[in-house]
Amino acid sequence: MGSTLEREALDDVRRRGLRVVPLGPFVRGWIERHPAYADLVDPPGL
Incomplete structure (x- = not known):
């Protein structure tokens, strides 16, 4: 869920x-396991 x-x-x-x-x-952790969403992270590399 x-x-x-x-x-x-x-x-x-x-x-x-x-x-x-x-x-x-x-x-x-979810974003780390789904790198297609990494571009949404601000600041990058957080």
Whole structure:
């Protein structure tokens, strides 16, 4: 369930042309395991 929520949230971020700062361990780990979303991270390499 969390993975589905994360994917939907990040897809919405992408549609809106926004970026994210993944402070929480779940979000950070999820993005690390799904590198197609790494371009949404601000600052890059966080």
